[in-house]
Amino acid sequence: xxxxxxxxxxxxxxxxxxxxxxxxxxxxxxxxxxxxxxxxxxxxxxxxxxxxxxxxxxxxxxxxxxxxxxxxxxxxxxxxxxxxxxxxxxxxxxxxxxxxxxxxxxxxxxxxxxxxxxxxxxxxxxxxxxxxxxxxxxxxxxxxxxxxxxxxxxxxxxxxxxxxxxxxxxxxxxxxxxxxxxxxxxxxxxxxxxxxxxxxxxxxxxxxxxxxxxxxxxxxxxxxxxxxxxxxxxxxxxxxxxxxxxxxxxxxxxxxxxxxxxxxxxxxxxxxxxxxxxxxxxxxxxxxxxxxxxxxxxxxxxxxxxxxxxxxxxxxxxxxxxxxxxxxxxxxxxxxxxxxxxxxxxxxxxxxxxxxxxxxxxxxxxxxxxxxxxxxxxxxxxxxxxxxxxxxxxxxxxxxxxxxxxxxxxxxxxxxxxxx
Amino acid sequence: xxxxxxxxxxxxxxxxxxxxxxxxxxxxxxxxxxxxxxxxxxxxxxxxxxxxxxxxxxxxxxxxxxxxxxxxxxxxxxxxxxxxxxxxxxxxxxxxxxxxxxxxxxxxxxxxxxxxxxxxxxxxxxxxxxxxxxxxxxxxxxxxxxxxxxxxxxxxxxxxxxxxxxxxxxxxxxxxxxxxxxxxxxxxxxxxxxxxxxxxxxxxxxxxxxxxxxxxxxxxxxxxxxxxxxxxxxxxxxxxxxxxxxxxxxxxxxxxxxxxxxxxxxxxxxxxxxxxxxxxxxxxxxxxxxxxxxxxxxxxxxxxxxxxxxxxxxxxxxxxxxxxxxxxxxxxxxxxxxxxxxxxxxxxxxxxxxxxxxxxxxxxxxxxxxxxxxxxxxxxxxxxxxxxxxxxxxxxxxxxxxxxxxxxxxxxxxxxxxxx
Numbered sequence: 001x002x003x004x005x006x007x008x009x010x011x012x013x014x015x016x017x018x019x020x021x022x023x024x025x026x027x028x029x030x031x032x033x034x035x036x037x038x039x040x041x042x043x044x045x046x047x048x049x050x051x052x053x054x055x056x057x058x059x060x061x062x063x064x065x066x067x068x069x070x071x072x073x074x075x076x077x078x079x080x081x082x083x084x085x086x087x088x089x090x091x092x093x094x095x096x097x098x099x100x101x102x103x104x105x106x107x108x109x110x111x112x113x114x115x116x117x118x119x120x121x122x123x124x125x126x127x128x129x130x131x132x133x134x135x136x137x138x139x140x141x142x143x144x145x146x147x148x149x150x151x152x153x154x155x156x157x158x159x160x161x162x163x164x165x166x167x168x169x170x171x172x173x174x175x176x177x178x179x180x181x182x183x184x185x186x187x188x189x190x191x192x193x194x195x196x197x198x199x200x201x202x203x204x205x206x207x208x209x210x211x212x213x214x215x216x217x218x219x220x221x222x223x224x225x226x227x228x229x230x231x232x233x234x235x236x237x238x239x240x241x242x243x244x245x246x247x248x249x250x251x252x253x254x255x256x257x258x259x260x261x262x263x264x265x266x267x268x269x270x271x272x273x274x275x276x277x278x279x280x281x282x283x284x285x286x287x288x289x290x291x292x293x294x295x296x297x298x299x300x301x302x303x304x305x306x307x308x309x310x311x312x313x314x315x316x317x318x319x320x321x322x323x324x325x326x327x328x329x330x331x332x333x334x335x336x337x338x339x340x341x342x343x344x345x346x347x348x349x350x351x352x353x354x355x356x357x358x359x360x361x362x363x364x365x366x367x368x369x370x371x372x373x374x375x376x377x378x379x380x381x382x383x384x385x386x387x388x389x390x391x392x393x394x395x396x397x398x399x400x401x402x403x404x405x406x407x408x409x410x411x412x413x414x415x416x417x418x419x420x
Numbered sequence: 421x422x423x424x425x426x427x428x429x430x431x432x433x434x435x436x437x438x439x440x441x442x443x444x445x446x447x448x449x450x451x452x453x454x455x456x457x458x459x460x461x462x463x464x465x466x467x468x469x470x471x472x473x474x475x476x477x478x479x480x481x482x483x484x485x486x487x488x489x490x491x492x493x494x495x496x497x498x499x500x501x502x503x504x505x506x507x508x509x510x511x512x513x514x515x516x517x518x519x520x521x522x523x524x525x526x527x528x529x530x531x532x533x534x535x536x537x538x539x540x541x542x543x544x545x546x547x548x549x550x551x552x553x554x555x556x557x558x559x560x561x562x563x564x565x566x567x568x569x570x571x572x573x574x575x576x577x578x579x580x581x582x583x584x585x586x587x588x589x590x591x592x593x594x595x596x597x598x599x600x601x602x603x604x605x606x607x608x609x610x611x612x613x614x615x616x617x618x619x620x621x622x623x624x625x626x627x628x629x630x631x632x633x634x635x636x637x638x639x640x641x642x643x644x645x646x647x648x649x650x651x652x653x654x655x656x657x658x659x660x661x662x663x664x665x666x667x668x669x670x671x672x673x674x675x676x677x678x679x680x681x682x683x684x685x686x687x688x689x690x691x692x693x694x695x696x697x698x699x700x701x702x703x704x705x706x707x708x709x710x711x712x713x714x715x716x717x718x719x720x721x722x723x724x725x726x727x728x729x730x731x732x733x734x735x736x737x738x739x740x741x742x743x744x745x746x747x748x749x750x751x752x753x754x755x756x757x758x759x760x761x762x763x764x765x766x767x768x769x770x771x772x773x774x775x776x777x778x779x780x781x782x783x784x785x786x787x788x789x790x791x792x793x794x795x796x797x798x799x800x801x802x803x804x805x806x807x808x809x810x811x812x813x814x815x816x817x818x819x820x821x822x823x824x825x826x827x828x829x830x831x832x833x834x835x836x837x838x839x840x
Contacts, residue, residue: 004572043564043838060480069612082568082838099572144463148502152424152519192489402819418463418502 003037003102005079010035013337014095014104016085016272018045018068021304021326022110026078027071028334035077037102039095043068043082046133047391049323050400052173054136055143055262056180057188061133063400066392085111088274090297106299106337109272109286110330113305113321116266116283122244123168127263130173139262143181144418146259147193157257163199164258166248168240169265170206171214172358175223177262178204179361182230202232203256205248207239207265212366214320215356219366222375226360240265267321269306281308285318290348292333301337303329309349319351323390328352359383423457423522425499430455433757434515434524436505436692438465438488441724441746442530443812446498447491448754455497457522459515463488463502466553467811469743470820472593474556475563475682476600477608481553483820486812505531508694510717526719526757529692529706530750533725533741536686536703542664543588547683550593559682561838563601566679567613568838577677583619584678586668588660589685590626591634592778595643597682598624599781602650622652623676625668627659627685632786634740635776639786642795646780660685687741689726701728705738710768712753723749729769739771743810748772779803 011034015022018040029036047064054061072078083097094103115129128139143165150162165181167174181202190197204211204227210220211227211234224234235250242249248256269284276296281287285308287295292307294300304326308318319325329349336346355369357379365379374382384404391397431454435442438460449456467484474481492498503517514523535549548559563585570582585601587594601622610617624631624647630640631647631654644654655670662669668676689704696716701707705728707715712727714720724746728738739745749769756766775789777799785799794802804824811817 004574043568060482062480067612073611081572083572148463152501152503154424191493192487399819399822402822 003081003083003097003100005035005037005081005102007103008035008077010077011105011341012037012103013106013108014039014102015108015110016040016095017110017112017270017306018042018080019110019112019304019326020048020323021112021330022108023071024327024330025108025110025303025334028331029337030075030078032334032338034337035079036075037079037081037104038068038072039081039083039085039097039102040068041082041084043080045071045392047387048131049387049390051130051133051136052177052180054133055130055139055177056184057140057144058180059400059403061137063396063403064391065133066396071392085272088272088297088300090274090300093299104299107301108333109294109300109302109306110304110326111270111272111306113267113269113284115263116268117263118266120240120242122242123240123261123263127168127243127261130177130262130264131267139260141418143184143260147189147196148418150196150199151193160199160201161246161257161259163196164201164203164256165260165262166203166205166256166258167262167264168205168248169263170204170208170211170234170236171264172212172356173264174204174206174262175211175227175358175360177264178202178227178232179230179359179364182227182232183361185231203258204232204234205238205240205250206234206236209236211236212358215358215366215368216373218373219358219368219375222366223358223360226364230361267305281318291336291346292329292349301333303333312349312351315351322356324354325351357383357386423501423503423517423520425455425457425501425522427523428455428497430497431525431761432457432523433526433528434459434522435528435530436460436515437530437532437690437726438462438500439530439532439724439746440468440743441532441750442528443491444747444750445528445530445723445754448751449757450495450498452754452758454526454757455499456495457499457501457524458488458492459501459503459505459517459522460488461502461504463500465491465812467807468551469807469810471550471553471556472597472600474553475550475559475597476604477560477564478600479820479823481557483816483823484811485553486816491812505692508692508717508720510694510720513719524719527721528753529714529720529722529726530724530746531690531692531726533687533689533704535683536688537683538686540660540662542662543660543681543683547588547663547681550597550682550684551687559680563604563680564838567609567616570616570619571613580619580621581666581677581679583616584621584623584676585680585682586623586625586676586678587682587684588625588668589683590624590628590631590654590656591684592632592776593684594624594626594682595631595647595778595780597684598622598647598652599650599779599784602647602652603781605651623678624652624654625658625660625670626654626656629656631656632778635778635786635788636793638793639778639788639795642786643778643780646784650781687725701738711756711766712749712769721753723753732769732771735771742776744774745771777803777806 013034014037044065050064053059083099086096094101117124146162153159185200211223212220239251279287279295286302288307290311292301305321332349357367359365363377363380365383367374367379433454434457436459464485470484473479503519506516514521537544566582573579605620631643632640659671699707699715706722708727708729710731712721725741752769777787779785783797783800785803787794787799
């Protein structure tokens with residue numbers, strides 16, 4: 001087995017990871033005179049902002065995933081390899097992968113991050129992360145299975161354990177999944193499981209003093225009010241210390257019994273060997289200069305969640321790990337590669353915040369754009385448009401829109417299949 | 421744990437298996453004055469005629485699957501239990517299940533069948549069956565993975581092994597999956613894997629002397645001509661004797677190297693304990709009288725693929741294991757249960773053949789209705805309408821139609837995700 005790609009006289013850019021950042025970067029290099037090799041362990045690109053809707057049975061995995069080969073059909077000098085990347089051999093200018101070594105002239109690391117359980121092995125083993133569409137499917141299957149189990153459980157205490165859902169993390173992901181599950185509780189459970197109608201309880205455990213800490217206080221209080229209104233139990237200032245034998249332990253001594261814990265409270269960068277030890281920063285992020293070049297390496301860039309750009313006076317702790325940052329860094333790195341080969345000066349990365357938003361439920365969202373603070377239906381419509389625009393492929397856009405409209409008008413998703 | 425269903429003074433009909441037959445039967449008992457308990461190991465009903473389209477990435481699992489609880493929303497006195505059925509306790513008039521015993525006044529077995537490998541352990545372990553949507557997904561994932569592997573394989577002989585697909589069975593399922601994969605070969609592979617454009621070979625191995633043996637000779641020759649035209653290698657009169665280490669062994673001494681063998685050549689009935697030994701017939705089918713009552717049992721019926729009705733002079737070997745038979749038996753048994761409780765005479769089952777059809781590809785199908793023999797576009801359109809009508813749920817009908825139209829007009833499915 002070997003990677004099987006012939007050098008063809010062009011300089012080769014190898015992109016590791018075809019998430020939002022890697023994909024944008026590769027696309028930016030179309031017709032730029034480079035050979036581009038995209039490496040990913042999956043054969044599809046996925047759209048993280050909507051994974052929670054896969055979990056709540058509102059969307060299909062295929063609605064927010066797109067085959068990488070399909071994306072690059074017709075791109076000249078583009079190659080895709082489905083492979084795991086094991087290490088960088090900086091001396092050889094090559095990466096070691098599960099399909100053999102791949103040489104690079106430029107290497108871009110865009111491997112993103114994974115769930116950070118902060119060393120809590122029990123949580124890592126038993127809680128559900130929400131970083132991939134496969135995570136989303138797994139959570140969906142689990143919730144449907146526990147509902148089936150609850151129906152046949154005689155012991156009332158044990159049944160309640162099946163009916164309690166605990167979400168750990170009060171950021172946008174936590175708020176979104178809490179809202180989506182609250183709608184499932186209100187619209188689906190009473191119809192499909194009449195005996196369990198009022199039994200489901202959703203707890204949102206948030207370590208900081210308010211939800212959506214990265215947003216404005218007004219957005220936080222709007223989100224909290226909406227969630228409470230939908231029956232979600234919001235617990236601010238609670239920190240989870242452990243999760244074992246279906247019991248969640250809180251630092252204030254309280255406990256919650258639950259067979260379903262969703263963990264959306266932290267992220268750590270994916271790891272690749274062969275990076276100088278001193279270049280790995282907080283939570284595994286690779287320390288970069290303002291051109292996203294990894295410290296102590298040559299012709300190696302890191303972008304998005306995997307990177308931490310140093311030296312920006314406005315972002316002393318690095319930029320937030322958001323889709324926008326990844327997308328903007330991708331475009332900047334692509335253009336810098338071209339610039340430097342043309343003898344032009346490279347441009348340092350400057351983050352432009354286009355606004356942040358989080359959806360809470362049907363016709364409920366919060367959005368911050370510049371100094372504007374939006375809530376309610378307007379924010380929700382904006383959220384819809386922005387996300388629909390970002391989803392790859394005409395067909396996927398169309399089908400996601402149809403799914404949403406369908407659910408909007410009849411309140412009943414029919415994707416509740418336990419498929420393994 | 422217990423099944424947790426209170427008797428409420430009504431007679432209880434327990435239906436095991438919510439496939440085409442079980443579902444039809446349960447629906448026929450709506451508002452009939454019975455308590456109906458549906459038991460299935462999955463929480464969804466699936467539509468077998470289109471599983472091959474899941475395998476060829478033309479449809480999503482959720483397009484042809486439907487949550488059972490959703491189907492019976494609003495049905496009074498209907499209960500669903502997701503459970504495995506282990507045995508019948510005829511003396512107690514109860515079934516033993518994974519959620520505890522469930523008593524019945526009438527029991528209907530509609531558990532269908534599974535793939536028959538005819539005792540060939542190697543094939544059972546390594547070949548892909550095509551009986552469930554999960555089978556379909558598994559085959560889809562496998563084919564996409566072998567294409568990825570072929571791209572990085574240096575050894576040409578080994579690469580060809582990845583590119584050969586062998587389908588065992590020349591009935592409708594074999595013809596349909598061969599046609600669908602031939603279209604994948606023609607429309608998808610050259611675009612997604614330019615280096616593998618002409619390398620894929622599809623073999624259809626058929627033990628009998630012609631394809632679609634249950635249909636007319638004219639339909640057989642049409643199907644064979646169409647498949648050959650699409651590049652499928654049809655091998656009539658070949659019988660597979662073994663499949664190991666990626667080699668398919670044929671009874672005529674020939675061999676085929678292939679890492680992908682699809683096995684659609686036989687069916688055996690699913691098994692439940694507690695049936696008198698003498699009541700189990702060919703390939704596990706339960707021997708029934710003409711009212712679908714299992715021989716030697718009281719108030720126990722079997723329908724569809726799991727049953728074999730004796731005593732019909734027109735069908736001395738039993739009826740074919742087809743959707744139509746299951747549906748018609750379901751309706752007849754439901755009405756007979758009501759009749760017998762009202763002191764009316766039960767009606768023996770009489771099979772009415774409404775016609776048979778098989779699709780071969782885009783605008784290619786064969787159909788036989790009464791004495792009419794259709795081919796080409798007309799048969800294909802008919803096939804489309806008939807199957808669309810049979811799919812449950814407005815939303816599913818609508819989405820399947822959209823998927824088909826989409827694929828029809830742009831020849832490119834985008835469901836090629838390797839999701840596990």
